[in-house]
Amino acid sequence: MNAALIISEARELLVQLDAHAGGYAGLALLGLGAAVLIASALALGLLRLAAGVASSVRRSLSAAAIRRITEHGARIVITRAPGGRRRQMMSFVRAAIEEHLSSFMFGGPFRVLVFPGRVENEAEAELVLKRTEADVVLWTERAAGTRGVVRILSRLSNPTEKPRPAQSCVMPKSKTSWSSPLAQAIAYAAAKQFRPALGRPQDFRAERLQPVVETLLKIISEKPAMDEVLLAELIEDAAAGSLQLALTGDSGWIERAVEIARSTLADINRSDAPDRWINAKITLGRALRVRAEKRFDPVLLREAISHLTDALDALRSEPRFKLAEAAAQAIGEAQKLLGARRKFSISGGTI
Incomplete structure:
Protein backbone atom coordinates (compact mmCIF):
# COMPACT_ATOMS: atom_id res chain seq x y z
CA MET A 1 0.00 0.00 0.00
CA ASN A 2 1.19 3.44 -0.87
CA ALA A 3 2.49 5.22 2.24
CA ALA A 4 1.12 8.55 1.07
CA LEU A 5 -2.35 7.04 0.73
CA ILE A 6 -2.21 5.56 4.24
CA ILE A 7 -1.17 8.90 5.72
CA SER A 8 -4.00 10.66 3.87
CA GLU A 9 -6.63 8.20 5.16
CA ALA A 10 -5.31 8.52 8.70
CA ARG A 11 -5.58 12.28 8.56
CA GLU A 12 -9.16 12.04 7.29
CA LEU A 13 -10.05 9.66 10.15
CA LEU A 14 -8.60 12.07 12.71
CA VAL A 15 -10.63 14.94 11.27
CA GLN A 16 -13.82 12.85 11.57
CA LEU A 17 -13.00 11.89 15.15
CA ASP A 18 -12.40 15.55 16.06
CA ALA A 19 -15.74 16.53 14.53
CA HIS A 20 -17.61 13.84 16.50
CA ALA A 21 -15.83 14.75 19.72
CA GLY A 22 -16.70 18.43 19.24
CA GLY A 23 -20.40 17.61 18.84
CA TYR A 24 -20.42 15.53 22.00
CA ALA A 25 -18.70 18.34 23.89
CA GLY A 26 -21.40 20.78 22.72
CA LEU A 27 -24.11 18.42 23.88
CA ALA A 28 -22.35 18.03 27.21
CA LEU A 29 -22.15 21.77 27.67
CA LEU A 30 -25.84 22.14 26.77
CA GLY A 31 -26.79 19.45 29.27
CA LEU A 32 -24.67 21.07 31.95
CA GLY A 33 -26.35 24.45 31.34
CA ALA A 34 -29.82 22.90 31.57
CA ALA A 35 -28.89 21.16 34.81
CA VAL A 36 -27.64 24.44 36.27
CA LEU A 37 -30.88 26.22 35.30
CA ILE A 38 -33.05 23.45 36.78
CA ALA A 39 -31.01 23.44 39.99
CA SER A 40 -31.27 27.24 40.23
CA ALA A 41 -35.04 27.14 39.72
CA LEU A 42 -35.39 24.44 42.37
CA ALA A 43 -33.20 26.39 44.78
CA LEU A 44 -35.22 29.57 44.16
CA GLY A 45 -38.46 27.68 44.68
CA LEU A 46 -37.17 26.18 47.91
CA LEU A 47 -36.03 29.60 49.11
CA ARG A 48 -39.46 31.08 48.37
CA LEU A 49 -41.16 28.18 50.11
CA ALA A 50 -38.89 28.58 53.12
CA ALA A 51 -39.53 32.33 53.17
CA GLY A 52 -43.29 31.74 52.98
CA VAL A 53 -43.16 29.21 55.80
CA ALA A 54 -41.01 31.54 57.90
CA SER A 55 -43.40 34.44 57.24
CA SER A 56 -46.42 32.30 58.16
CA VAL A 57 -44.71 31.16 61.36
CA ARG A 58 -43.80 34.75 62.21
CA ARG A 59 -47.41 35.89 61.71
CA SER A 60 -48.73 33.03 63.84
CA LEU A 61 -46.26 33.78 66.63
CA SER A 62 -47.11 37.49 66.50
CA ALA A 63 -50.84 36.76 66.64
CA ALA A 64 -50.34 34.43 69.60
CA ALA A 65 -48.20 37.04 71.38
CA ILE A 66 -50.90 39.68 70.94
CA ARG A 67 -53.58 37.27 72.20
CA ARG A 68 -51.54 36.49 75.30
CA ILE A 69 -51.41 40.13 76.40
CA THR A 70 -53.30 40.27 79.69
CA GLU A 71 -52.83 43.95 80.50
CA TRP A 178 -49.63 64.82 55.58
CA SER A 179 -49.92 67.30 58.43
CA SER A 180 -50.33 67.15 62.19
CA PRO A 181 -54.08 68.00 61.97
CA LEU A 182 -54.51 65.09 59.53
CA ALA A 183 -52.67 62.81 61.96
CA GLN A 184 -55.00 63.94 64.77
CA ALA A 185 -58.04 63.29 62.57
CA ILE A 186 -56.88 59.73 61.82
CA ALA A 187 -56.27 59.13 65.53
CA TYR A 188 -59.80 60.39 66.27
CA ALA A 189 -61.24 58.05 63.63
CA ALA A 190 -59.41 55.11 65.23
CA ALA A 191 -60.62 56.10 68.70
CA LYS A 192 -64.20 56.39 67.46
CA GLN A 193 -64.00 52.94 65.86
CA PHE A 194 -63.00 51.58 69.26
CA ARG A 195 -65.41 53.82 71.20
CA PRO A 196 -68.45 54.72 69.04
CA ALA A 197 -69.83 56.74 71.96
CA LEU A 198 -67.56 59.57 70.80
CA GLY A 199 -70.40 60.31 68.38
CA ARG A 200 -72.83 60.58 71.33
CA PRO A 201 -71.52 63.51 73.40
CA GLN A 202 -74.46 63.26 75.81
CA ASP A 203 -72.81 60.12 77.20
CA PHE A 204 -69.88 62.12 78.66
CA ARG A 205 -69.46 64.58 81.49
CA ALA A 206 -68.62 68.12 80.44
CA GLU A 207 -65.10 68.07 81.92
CA ARG A 208 -64.24 64.98 79.88
CA LEU A 209 -65.99 66.09 76.71
CA GLN A 210 -64.60 69.62 76.49
CA PRO A 211 -60.95 68.74 75.65
CA VAL A 212 -62.11 66.48 72.82
CA VAL A 213 -64.41 69.15 71.36
CA GLU A 214 -61.65 71.76 71.64
CA THR A 215 -59.27 69.46 69.75
CA LEU A 216 -61.81 68.81 67.00
CA LEU A 217 -62.48 72.52 66.58
CA LYS A 218 -58.74 73.19 66.34
CA ILE A 219 -58.32 70.52 63.65
CA ILE A 220 -61.20 72.00 61.65
CA SER A 221 -59.94 75.57 62.01
CA GLU A 222 -56.59 74.67 60.44
CA LYS A 223 -58.39 73.43 57.29
CA PRO A 224 -56.04 70.52 56.53
CA ALA A 225 -56.13 68.58 53.28
CA MET A 226 -58.31 65.66 54.36
CA ASP A 227 -60.78 63.04 53.24
CA GLU A 228 -64.13 64.84 52.79
CA VAL A 229 -66.19 62.19 54.57
CA LEU A 230 -63.87 62.16 57.59
CA LEU A 231 -63.86 65.97 57.73
CA ALA A 232 -67.67 66.05 57.64
CA GLU A 233 -67.76 63.57 60.52
CA LEU A 234 -65.40 65.72 62.57
CA ILE A 235 -67.53 68.83 61.91
CA GLU A 236 -70.75 67.07 62.93
CA ASP A 237 -69.21 65.66 66.11
CA ALA A 238 -67.73 69.06 67.01
CA ALA A 239 -71.12 70.74 66.53
CA ALA A 240 -72.92 68.08 68.59
CA GLY A 241 -70.27 68.28 71.31
CA SER A 242 -70.50 72.08 71.42
CA LEU A 243 -74.28 71.85 71.82
CA GLN A 244 -73.91 69.34 74.65
CA LEU A 245 -71.52 71.69 76.46
CA ALA A 246 -73.99 74.53 75.90
CA LEU A 247 -76.74 72.43 77.51
CA THR A 248 -74.70 72.43 80.74
CA GLY A 249 -75.41 76.17 80.99
CA ASP A 250 -71.93 77.46 80.15
CA SER A 251 -72.67 80.87 78.56
CA GLY A 252 -69.46 80.80 76.53
CA TRP A 253 -70.37 77.50 74.95
CA ILE A 254 -73.95 78.64 74.29
CA GLU A 255 -72.67 81.37 71.98
CA ARG A 256 -70.09 79.08 70.38
CA ALA A 257 -72.62 76.31 69.82
CA VAL A 258 -74.87 78.65 67.82
CA GLU A 259 -71.94 79.95 65.78
CA ILE A 260 -70.59 76.45 65.05
CA ALA A 261 -74.05 75.11 64.16
CA ARG A 262 -74.66 78.00 61.74
CA SER A 263 -71.30 77.45 60.08
CA THR A 264 -71.90 73.71 59.80
CA LEU A 265 -75.31 74.15 58.18
CA ALA A 266 -74.00 76.77 55.74
CA ASP A 267 -71.38 74.34 54.41
CA ILE A 268 -73.82 71.51 53.67
CA ASN A 269 -75.52 70.99 50.32
CA ARG A 270 -78.90 69.47 51.11
CA SER A 271 -79.14 67.51 47.86
CA ASP A 272 -75.66 66.00 48.33
CA ALA A 273 -76.00 65.12 52.02
CA PRO A 274 -79.66 65.15 53.16
CA ASP A 275 -78.99 63.30 56.42
CA ARG A 276 -76.21 65.72 57.40
CA TRP A 277 -78.49 68.64 56.50
CA ILE A 278 -81.24 67.34 58.78
CA ASN A 279 -78.79 66.79 61.65
CA ALA A 280 -77.37 70.29 61.20
CA LYS A 281 -80.87 71.81 61.19
CA ILE A 282 -81.76 70.02 64.42
CA THR A 283 -78.46 70.98 66.07
CA LEU A 284 -78.88 74.65 65.13
CA GLY A 285 -82.51 74.68 66.26
CA ARG A 286 -81.59 73.21 69.63
CA ALA A 287 -78.65 75.59 70.05
CA LEU A 288 -80.88 78.60 69.31
CA ARG A 289 -83.48 77.34 71.79
CA VAL A 290 -80.83 77.06 74.52
CA ARG A 291 -79.62 80.58 73.76
CA ALA A 292 -83.17 81.99 73.79
CA GLU A 293 -83.87 80.18 77.05
CA LYS A 294 -80.75 81.67 78.66
CA ARG A 295 -81.76 85.19 77.59
CA PHE A 296 -85.27 85.29 76.17
CA ASP A 297 -85.30 86.38 72.55
CA PRO A 298 -88.51 85.74 70.57
CA VAL A 299 -86.72 86.26 67.24
CA LEU A 300 -84.17 83.53 68.00
CA LEU A 301 -86.91 81.29 69.34
CA ARG A 302 -88.93 81.63 66.13
CA GLU A 303 -85.79 80.88 64.10
CA ALA A 304 -85.19 77.77 66.23
CA ILE A 305 -88.76 76.60 65.58
CA SER A 306 -88.28 77.21 61.85
CA HIS A 307 -85.11 75.08 61.68
CA LEU A 308 -86.66 72.27 63.71
CA THR A 309 -89.80 72.34 61.57
CA ASP A 310 -87.71 72.09 58.39
CA ALA A 311 -85.93 69.05 59.82
CA LEU A 312 -89.20 67.41 60.88
CA ASP A 313 -90.79 68.00 57.46
CA ALA A 314 -87.74 66.48 55.77
CA LEU A 315 -87.93 63.44 58.04
CA ARG A 316 -91.66 62.99 57.38
CA SER A 317 -91.00 62.81 53.66
CA GLU A 318 -88.73 59.80 54.08
CA PRO A 319 -90.17 56.29 53.59
CA ARG A 320 -88.52 55.14 56.83
CA PHE A 321 -90.37 57.79 58.83
CA LYS A 322 -93.69 56.92 57.22
CA LEU A 323 -93.08 53.25 57.97
CA ALA A 324 -92.27 54.13 61.60
CA GLU A 325 -95.48 56.17 61.86
CA ALA A 326 -97.48 53.24 60.46
CA ALA A 327 -95.85 50.87 62.94
CA ALA A 328 -96.51 53.26 65.84
CA GLN A 329 -100.16 53.59 64.78
CA ALA A 330 -100.53 49.81 64.58
CA ILE A 331 -98.98 49.41 68.04
CA GLY A 332 -101.37 52.02 69.43
CA GLU A 333 -104.39 50.29 67.91
CA ALA A 334 -103.24 46.90 69.24
CA GLN A 335 -102.73 48.32 72.74
CA LYS A 336 -106.14 50.01 72.58
CA LEU A 337 -107.77 46.72 71.55
CA LEU A 338 -105.95 44.84 74.30
CA GLY A 339 -107.11 47.40 76.87
CA ALA A 340 -110.69 47.11 75.67
CA ARG A 341 -110.58 43.29 75.87
CA ARG A 342 -109.24 43.42 79.42
CA LYS A 343 -111.99 45.83 80.42
CA PHE A 344 -114.59 43.55 78.81
CA SER A 345 -113.16 40.53 80.65
CA ILE A 346 -113.17 42.27 84.04
CA SER A 347 -116.78 43.38 83.64
CA GLY A 348 -117.82 39.82 82.88
CA GLY A 349 -118.77 40.60 79.32
CA THR A 350 -121.62 42.96 80.31
CA ILE A 351 -122.08 46.58 79.32
Whole structure:
Protein backbone atom coordinates (compact mmCIF):
# COMPACT_ATOMS: atom_id res chain seq x y z
CA MET A 1 0.00 0.00 0.00
CA ASN A 2 1.19 3.44 -0.87
CA ALA A 3 2.49 5.22 2.24
CA ALA A 4 1.12 8.55 1.07
CA LEU A 5 -2.35 7.04 0.73
CA ILE A 6 -2.21 5.56 4.24
CA ILE A 7 -1.17 8.90 5.72
CA SER A 8 -4.00 10.66 3.87
CA GLU A 9 -6.63 8.20 5.16
CA ALA A 10 -5.31 8.52 8.70
CA ARG A 11 -5.58 12.28 8.56
CA GLU A 12 -9.16 12.04 7.29
CA LEU A 13 -10.05 9.66 10.15
CA LEU A 14 -8.60 12.07 12.71
CA VAL A 15 -10.63 14.94 11.27
CA GLN A 16 -13.82 12.85 11.57
CA LEU A 17 -13.00 11.89 15.15
CA ASP A 18 -12.40 15.55 16.06
CA ALA A 19 -15.74 16.53 14.53
CA HIS A 20 -17.61 13.84 16.50
CA ALA A 21 -15.83 14.75 19.72
CA GLY A 22 -16.70 18.43 19.24
CA GLY A 23 -20.40 17.61 18.84
CA TYR A 24 -20.42 15.53 22.00
CA ALA A 25 -18.70 18.34 23.89
CA GLY A 26 -21.40 20.78 22.72
CA LEU A 27 -24.11 18.42 23.88
CA ALA A 28 -22.35 18.03 27.21
CA LEU A 29 -22.15 21.77 27.67
CA LEU A 30 -25.84 22.14 26.77
CA GLY A 31 -26.79 19.45 29.27
CA LEU A 32 -24.67 21.07 31.95
CA GLY A 33 -26.35 24.45 31.34
CA ALA A 34 -29.82 22.90 31.57
CA ALA A 35 -28.89 21.16 34.81
CA VAL A 36 -27.64 24.44 36.27
CA LEU A 37 -30.88 26.22 35.30
CA ILE A 38 -33.05 23.45 36.78
CA ALA A 39 -31.01 23.44 39.99
CA SER A 40 -31.27 27.24 40.23
CA ALA A 41 -35.04 27.14 39.72
CA LEU A 42 -35.39 24.44 42.37
CA ALA A 43 -33.20 26.39 44.78
CA LEU A 44 -35.22 29.57 44.16
CA GLY A 45 -38.46 27.68 44.68
CA LEU A 46 -37.17 26.18 47.91
CA LEU A 47 -36.03 29.60 49.11
CA ARG A 48 -39.46 31.08 48.37
CA LEU A 49 -41.16 28.18 50.11
CA ALA A 50 -38.89 28.58 53.12
CA ALA A 51 -39.53 32.33 53.17
CA GLY A 52 -43.29 31.74 52.98
CA VAL A 53 -43.16 29.21 55.80
CA ALA A 54 -41.01 31.54 57.90
CA SER A 55 -43.40 34.44 57.24
CA SER A 56 -46.42 32.30 58.16
CA VAL A 57 -44.71 31.16 61.36
CA ARG A 58 -43.80 34.75 62.21
CA ARG A 59 -47.41 35.89 61.71
CA SER A 60 -48.73 33.03 63.84
CA LEU A 61 -46.26 33.78 66.63
CA SER A 62 -47.11 37.49 66.50
CA ALA A 63 -50.84 36.76 66.64
CA ALA A 64 -50.34 34.43 69.60
CA ALA A 65 -48.20 37.04 71.38
CA ILE A 66 -50.90 39.68 70.94
CA ARG A 67 -53.58 37.27 72.20
CA ARG A 68 -51.54 36.49 75.30
CA ILE A 69 -51.41 40.13 76.40
CA THR A 70 -53.30 40.27 79.69
CA GLU A 71 -52.83 43.95 80.50
CA HIS A 72 -56.04 45.95 80.60
CA GLY A 73 -56.57 48.33 77.71
CA ALA A 74 -57.25 48.57 74.00
CA ARG A 75 -54.98 46.72 71.57
CA ILE A 76 -54.43 48.76 68.41
CA VAL A 77 -52.78 46.76 65.62
CA ILE A 78 -50.79 48.39 62.80
CA THR A 79 -50.27 46.01 59.87
CA ARG A 80 -47.25 45.74 57.61
CA ALA A 81 -47.56 47.38 54.19
CA PRO A 82 -45.70 46.64 50.95
CA GLY A 83 -42.85 48.94 50.03
CA GLY A 84 -43.16 52.38 48.51
CA ARG A 85 -45.97 54.82 49.19
CA ARG A 86 -48.14 52.40 51.18
CA ARG A 87 -45.30 51.72 53.60
CA GLN A 88 -44.78 55.47 54.00
CA MET A 89 -48.49 55.85 54.69
CA MET A 90 -48.38 53.21 57.41
CA SER A 91 -45.37 54.88 59.00
CA PHE A 92 -47.36 58.13 59.12
CA VAL A 93 -50.40 56.34 60.56
CA ARG A 94 -48.36 54.58 63.24
CA ALA A 95 -46.79 57.88 64.33
CA ALA A 96 -50.26 59.50 64.35
CA ILE A 97 -51.71 56.78 66.59
CA GLU A 98 -48.77 56.75 68.97
CA GLU A 99 -48.75 60.54 69.33
CA HIS A 100 -52.42 61.55 69.24
CA LEU A 101 -54.68 58.62 70.17
CA SER A 102 -54.41 59.38 73.89
CA SER A 103 -56.20 62.71 73.30
CA PHE A 104 -59.41 60.81 72.52
CA MET A 105 -59.22 57.83 74.90
CA PHE A 106 -60.28 59.71 78.07
CA GLY A 107 -57.26 58.41 79.93
CA GLY A 108 -57.99 54.78 79.08
CA PRO A 109 -54.93 52.53 78.56
CA PHE A 110 -54.02 51.20 75.13
CA ARG A 111 -51.13 49.55 73.33
CA VAL A 112 -49.98 50.07 69.75
CA LEU A 113 -48.79 46.76 68.28
CA VAL A 114 -47.27 45.88 64.91
CA PHE A 115 -48.50 42.79 63.06
CA PRO A 116 -46.08 41.49 60.37
CA GLY A 117 -48.79 40.29 58.00
CA ARG A 118 -50.07 42.30 55.05
CA VAL A 119 -53.77 43.18 54.74
CA GLU A 120 -55.35 43.99 51.37
CA ASN A 121 -59.07 44.18 52.17
CA GLU A 122 -61.69 44.19 54.92
CA ALA A 123 -62.08 40.40 54.95
CA GLU A 124 -58.37 39.97 55.69
CA ALA A 125 -58.60 42.67 58.37
CA GLU A 126 -61.44 40.76 60.05
CA LEU A 127 -59.24 37.66 60.02
CA VAL A 128 -56.42 39.59 61.72
CA LEU A 129 -58.84 40.78 64.42
CA LYS A 130 -60.02 37.21 64.94
CA ARG A 131 -56.50 35.74 65.10
CA THR A 132 -55.04 38.42 67.37
CA GLU A 133 -58.18 39.26 69.38
CA ALA A 134 -57.11 42.89 69.00
CA ASP A 135 -59.63 45.73 69.30
CA VAL A 136 -58.71 47.83 66.27
CA VAL A 137 -56.69 47.14 63.12
CA LEU A 138 -55.36 49.71 60.64
CA TRP A 139 -54.14 48.96 57.13
CA THR A 140 -53.71 50.57 53.70
CA GLU A 141 -55.30 49.76 50.37
CA ARG A 142 -55.04 50.81 46.77
CA ALA A 143 -58.23 52.42 45.48
CA ALA A 144 -59.19 53.66 42.03
CA GLY A 145 -58.73 57.39 41.60
CA THR A 146 -56.56 57.75 44.72
CA ARG A 147 -52.94 57.41 45.75
CA GLY A 148 -53.90 55.19 48.68
CA VAL A 149 -56.49 54.79 51.43
CA VAL A 150 -56.05 54.21 55.17
CA ARG A 151 -58.73 51.92 56.59
CA ILE A 152 -59.72 51.22 60.19
CA LEU A 153 -61.82 48.35 61.54
CA SER A 154 -62.76 47.41 65.09
CA ARG A 155 -63.74 44.11 66.67
CA LEU A 156 -67.25 43.82 68.10
CA SER A 157 -67.24 43.76 71.88
CA ASN A 158 -70.26 41.44 72.09
CA PRO A 159 -72.16 39.17 69.66
CA THR A 160 -75.36 41.26 69.81
CA GLU A 161 -73.60 44.45 68.77
CA LYS A 162 -74.38 45.74 65.29
CA PRO A 163 -71.36 45.39 62.94
CA ARG A 164 -69.62 48.66 62.16
CA PRO A 165 -68.26 49.27 58.66
CA ALA A 166 -64.59 50.04 58.30
CA GLN A 167 -63.65 53.72 58.37
CA SER A 168 -61.85 54.93 55.24
CA CYS A 169 -59.54 57.92 54.89
CA VAL A 170 -58.29 58.85 51.43
CA MET A 171 -54.78 60.19 51.89
CA PRO A 172 -53.76 63.46 50.18
CA LYS A 173 -51.76 62.85 47.03
CA SER A 174 -48.94 65.16 48.10
CA LYS A 175 -46.96 63.97 51.12
CA THR A 176 -46.40 67.61 52.09
CA SER A 177 -50.10 67.63 53.06
CA TRP A 178 -49.63 64.82 55.58
CA SER A 179 -49.92 67.30 58.43
CA SER A 180 -50.33 67.15 62.19
CA PRO A 181 -54.08 68.00 61.97
CA LEU A 182 -54.51 65.09 59.53
CA ALA A 183 -52.67 62.81 61.96
CA GLN A 184 -55.00 63.94 64.77
CA ALA A 185 -58.04 63.29 62.57
CA ILE A 186 -56.88 59.73 61.82
CA ALA A 187 -56.27 59.13 65.53
CA TYR A 188 -59.80 60.39 66.27
CA ALA A 189 -61.24 58.05 63.63
CA ALA A 190 -59.41 55.11 65.23
CA ALA A 191 -60.62 56.10 68.70
CA LYS A 192 -64.20 56.39 67.46
CA GLN A 193 -64.00 52.94 65.86
CA PHE A 194 -63.00 51.58 69.26
CA ARG A 195 -65.41 53.82 71.20
CA PRO A 196 -68.45 54.72 69.04
CA ALA A 197 -69.83 56.74 71.96
CA LEU A 198 -67.56 59.57 70.80
CA GLY A 199 -70.40 60.31 68.38
CA ARG A 200 -72.83 60.58 71.33
CA PRO A 201 -71.52 63.51 73.40
CA GLN A 202 -74.46 63.26 75.81
CA ASP A 203 -72.81 60.12 77.20
CA PHE A 204 -69.88 62.12 78.66
CA ARG A 205 -69.46 64.58 81.49
CA ALA A 206 -68.62 68.12 80.44
CA GLU A 207 -65.10 68.07 81.92
CA ARG A 208 -64.24 64.98 79.88
CA LEU A 209 -65.99 66.09 76.71
CA GLN A 210 -64.60 69.62 76.49
CA PRO A 211 -60.95 68.74 75.65
CA VAL A 212 -62.11 66.48 72.82
CA VAL A 213 -64.41 69.15 71.36
CA GLU A 214 -61.65 71.76 71.64
CA THR A 215 -59.27 69.46 69.75
CA LEU A 216 -61.81 68.81 67.00
CA LEU A 217 -62.48 72.52 66.58
CA LYS A 218 -58.74 73.19 66.34
CA ILE A 219 -58.32 70.52 63.65
CA ILE A 220 -61.20 72.00 61.65
CA SER A 221 -59.94 75.57 62.01
CA GLU A 222 -56.59 74.67 60.44
CA LYS A 223 -58.39 73.43 57.29
CA PRO A 224 -56.04 70.52 56.53
CA ALA A 225 -56.13 68.58 53.28
CA MET A 226 -58.31 65.66 54.36
CA ASP A 227 -60.78 63.04 53.24
CA GLU A 228 -64.13 64.84 52.79
CA VAL A 229 -66.19 62.19 54.57
CA LEU A 230 -63.87 62.16 57.59
CA LEU A 231 -63.86 65.97 57.73
CA ALA A 232 -67.67 66.05 57.64
CA GLU A 233 -67.76 63.57 60.52
CA LEU A 234 -65.40 65.72 62.57
CA ILE A 235 -67.53 68.83 61.91
CA GLU A 236 -70.75 67.07 62.93
CA ASP A 237 -69.21 65.66 66.11
CA ALA A 238 -67.73 69.06 67.01
CA ALA A 239 -71.12 70.74 66.53
CA ALA A 240 -72.92 68.08 68.59
CA GLY A 241 -70.27 68.28 71.31
CA SER A 242 -70.50 72.08 71.42
CA LEU A 243 -74.28 71.85 71.82
CA GLN A 244 -73.91 69.34 74.65
CA LEU A 245 -71.52 71.69 76.46
CA ALA A 246 -73.99 74.53 75.90
CA LEU A 247 -76.74 72.43 77.51
CA THR A 248 -74.70 72.43 80.74
CA GLY A 249 -75.41 76.17 80.99
CA ASP A 250 -71.93 77.46 80.15
CA SER A 251 -72.67 80.87 78.56
CA GLY A 252 -69.46 80.80 76.53
CA TRP A 253 -70.37 77.50 74.95
CA ILE A 254 -73.95 78.64 74.29
CA GLU A 255 -72.67 81.37 71.98
CA ARG A 256 -70.09 79.08 70.38
CA ALA A 257 -72.62 76.31 69.82
CA VAL A 258 -74.87 78.65 67.82
CA GLU A 259 -71.94 79.95 65.78
CA ILE A 260 -70.59 76.45 65.05
CA ALA A 261 -74.05 75.11 64.16
CA ARG A 262 -74.66 78.00 61.74
CA SER A 263 -71.30 77.45 60.08
CA THR A 264 -71.90 73.71 59.80
CA LEU A 265 -75.31 74.15 58.18
CA ALA A 266 -74.00 76.77 55.74
CA ASP A 267 -71.38 74.34 54.41
CA ILE A 268 -73.82 71.51 53.67
CA ASN A 269 -75.52 70.99 50.32
CA ARG A 270 -78.90 69.47 51.11
CA SER A 271 -79.14 67.51 47.86
CA ASP A 272 -75.66 66.00 48.33
CA ALA A 273 -76.00 65.12 52.02
CA PRO A 274 -79.66 65.15 53.16
CA ASP A 275 -78.99 63.30 56.42
CA ARG A 276 -76.21 65.72 57.40
CA TRP A 277 -78.49 68.64 56.50
CA ILE A 278 -81.24 67.34 58.78
CA ASN A 279 -78.79 66.79 61.65
CA ALA A 280 -77.37 70.29 61.20
CA LYS A 281 -80.87 71.81 61.19
CA ILE A 282 -81.76 70.02 64.42
CA THR A 283 -78.46 70.98 66.07
CA LEU A 284 -78.88 74.65 65.13
CA GLY A 285 -82.51 74.68 66.26
CA ARG A 286 -81.59 73.21 69.63
CA ALA A 287 -78.65 75.59 70.05
CA LEU A 288 -80.88 78.60 69.31
CA ARG A 289 -83.48 77.34 71.79
CA VAL A 290 -80.83 77.06 74.52
CA ARG A 291 -79.62 80.58 73.76
CA ALA A 292 -83.17 81.99 73.79
CA GLU A 293 -83.87 80.18 77.05
CA LYS A 294 -80.75 81.67 78.66
CA ARG A 295 -81.76 85.19 77.59
CA PHE A 296 -85.27 85.29 76.17
CA ASP A 297 -85.30 86.38 72.55
CA PRO A 298 -88.51 85.74 70.57
CA VAL A 299 -86.72 86.26 67.24
CA LEU A 300 -84.17 83.53 68.00
CA LEU A 301 -86.91 81.29 69.34
CA ARG A 302 -88.93 81.63 66.13
CA GLU A 303 -85.79 80.88 64.10
CA ALA A 304 -85.19 77.77 66.23
CA ILE A 305 -88.76 76.60 65.58
CA SER A 306 -88.28 77.21 61.85
CA HIS A 307 -85.11 75.08 61.68
CA LEU A 308 -86.66 72.27 63.71
CA THR A 309 -89.80 72.34 61.57
CA ASP A 310 -87.71 72.09 58.39
CA ALA A 311 -85.93 69.05 59.82
CA LEU A 312 -89.20 67.41 60.88
CA ASP A 313 -90.79 68.00 57.46
CA ALA A 314 -87.74 66.48 55.77
CA LEU A 315 -87.93 63.44 58.04
CA ARG A 316 -91.66 62.99 57.38
CA SER A 317 -91.00 62.81 53.66
CA GLU A 318 -88.73 59.80 54.08
CA PRO A 319 -90.17 56.29 53.59
CA ARG A 320 -88.52 55.14 56.83
CA PHE A 321 -90.37 57.79 58.83
CA LYS A 322 -93.69 56.92 57.22
CA LEU A 323 -93.08 53.25 57.97
CA ALA A 324 -92.27 54.13 61.60
CA GLU A 325 -95.48 56.17 61.86
CA ALA A 326 -97.48 53.24 60.46
CA ALA A 327 -95.85 50.87 62.94
CA ALA A 328 -96.51 53.26 65.84
CA GLN A 329 -100.16 53.59 64.78
CA ALA A 330 -100.53 49.81 64.58
CA ILE A 331 -98.98 49.41 68.04
CA GLY A 332 -101.37 52.02 69.43
CA GLU A 333 -104.39 50.29 67.91
CA ALA A 334 -103.24 46.90 69.24
CA GLN A 335 -102.73 48.32 72.74
CA LYS A 336 -106.14 50.01 72.58
CA LEU A 337 -107.77 46.72 71.55
CA LEU A 338 -105.95 44.84 74.30
CA GLY A 339 -107.11 47.40 76.87
CA ALA A 340 -110.69 47.11 75.67
CA ARG A 341 -110.58 43.29 75.87
CA ARG A 342 -109.24 43.42 79.42
CA LYS A 343 -111.99 45.83 80.42
CA PHE A 344 -114.59 43.55 78.81
CA SER A 345 -113.16 40.53 80.65
CA ILE A 346 -113.17 42.27 84.04
CA SER A 347 -116.78 43.38 83.64
CA GLY A 348 -117.82 39.82 82.88
CA GLY A 349 -118.77 40.60 79.32
CA THR A 350 -121.62 42.96 80.31
CA ILE A 351 -122.08 46.58 79.32
